[in-house]
Amino acid sequence: MDVTTVADDLVVVHDGTGVRRYDDLMPDADHVLDGVEVRTLERPGGDLLCRFATVNDVHFGETEAGRIDDLTEGPIRRSEPGADPYPEVMNRAAAAEIASIEPAAVIVKGDLSVDGRPEEWAAFEACYRDPFGQRLHVVRGNHDAYRHQGEYAGDHWIELAGVVIALLDTTIPGATTGEIETEQLEWLEARTASEAADGGRPVVVMGHHQQWIGDPDGSRSDDYFGLHPDSSDALDELAARRPSVVAYAAGHTHRHRVRPMRRAGIPSIEVGCTKDFPGTWAEYRVYESGIMQVVHRMSSPDALAWSESCRNLYADFGVDYESYALGTLADRCFTLTT
Numbered sequence: 001m002d003v004t005t006v007a008d009d010l011v012v013v014h015d016g017t018g019v020r021r022y023d024d025l026m027p028d029a030d031h032v033l034d035g036v037e038v039r040t041l042e043r044p045g046g047d048l049l050c051r052f053a054t055v056n057d058v059h060f061g062e063t064e065a066g067r068i069d070d071l072t073e074g075p076i077r078r079s080e081p082g083a084d085p086y087p088e089v090m091n092r093a094a095a096a097e098i099a100s101i102e103p104a105a106v107i108v109k110g111d112l113s114v115d116g117r118p119e120e121w122a123a124f125e126a127c128y129r130d131p132f133g134q135r136l137h138v139v140r141g142n143h144d145a146y147r148h149q150g151e152y153a154g155d156h157w158i159e160l161a162g163v164v165i166a167l168l169d170t171t172i173p174g175a176t177t178g179e180i181e182t183e184q185l186e187w188l189e190a191r192t193a194s195e196a197a198d199g200g201r202p203v204v205v206m207g208h209h210q211q212w213i214g215d216p217d218g219s220r221s222d223d224y225f226g227l228h229p230d231s232s233d234a235l236d237e238l239a240a241r242r243p244s245v246v247a248y249a250a251g252h253t254h255r256h257r258v259r260p261m262r263r264a265g266i267p268s269i270e271v272g273c274t275k276d277f278p279g280t281w282a283e284y285r286v287y288e289s290g291i292m293q294v295v296h297r298m299s300s301p302d303a304l305a306w307s308e309s310c311r312n313l314y315a316d317f318g319v320d321y322e323s324y325a326l327g328t329l330a331d332r333c334f335t336l337t338t
Contacts (some may be wrong), residue, residue: 052105099131212224
């Protein structure tokens with residue numbers, strides 16, 4: 001049984017076959033719900049200014065979950081013959097749930113596709129652009145640029161009530177790893193400085209690749225799976241200079257995890273994938289004095305059935321994917337101080 005979601009007024013529990021949702025709870029209070037003890041989050045002060053949502057690693061066009069290169073180990077999961085492709089099942093569920101909160105913006109943090117083929121992007125657009133229109137903001141991931149494609153490239157400055165999202169293109173075309181180029185950092189520095197001078201909404205930086213925070217032995221690798229250590233350090237240093245930057249949020253790792261940046265001390269966040277276990281999207285509730293991250297697991301019957309079948313991906317490699325991907329409740333649901 002997993003307590004998958006906690007907000008100031010909401011708790012959601014999944015037991016592997018179904019879902020129980022408890023609404024209209026008291027904030028910052030202990031609750032016992034069907035024998036499960038859980039504490040709701042404290043509600044930030046002031047008015048609720050807006051809500052926005054994010055997804056990442058949606059992987060339209062993928063047909064095998066758990067596949068690593070050409071290896072036969074797994075388990076490898078596939079949609080049943082005649083069934084809808086699982087990326088479409090999962091993303092339809094995500095889009096429907098996101099629409100229910102009437103978001104001011106929907107941010108997609110890369111890996112829209114498995115190989116950047118036009119038909120994969122068309123499926124993505126049909127699922128997300130059609131319902132959200134101009135509220136949709138997209139940046140590419142490594143899967144979208146393996147063949148040096150240019151679609152969805154570039155950075156975005158997204159202004160909402162009470163918050164700004166700086167969405168960075170962290171891809172290196174043709175590569176799995178990521179970086180933030182000097183010109184992008186200069187752009188981000190200038191925009192955050194201008195925002196601070198105009199009154200200072202908090203800035204949440206987002207991109208596809210997760211940040212390198214540092215290894216215990218002090219080693220640095222040019223082949224780090226996420227953002228190159230140099231880019232990661234430069235982002236940390238910028239955040240330390242610009243206190244309006246309150247977090248960096250990424251995808252890529254298919255896991256939920258939060259770590260503090262070494263210098264700035266602010267959260268470096270990873271949000272799990274939409275396309276398999278646990279099958280999630282993230283809601284952000286923007287208040288006058290804080291931003292609450294609330295991760296939701298898609299709960300339609302077909303989405304739950306697929307995501308449950310993926311709990312044990314990579315078991316043949318000795319990976320506890322269930323624990324890795326789900327993370328802790330504190331990795332999924334928390335409040336950023338602004």
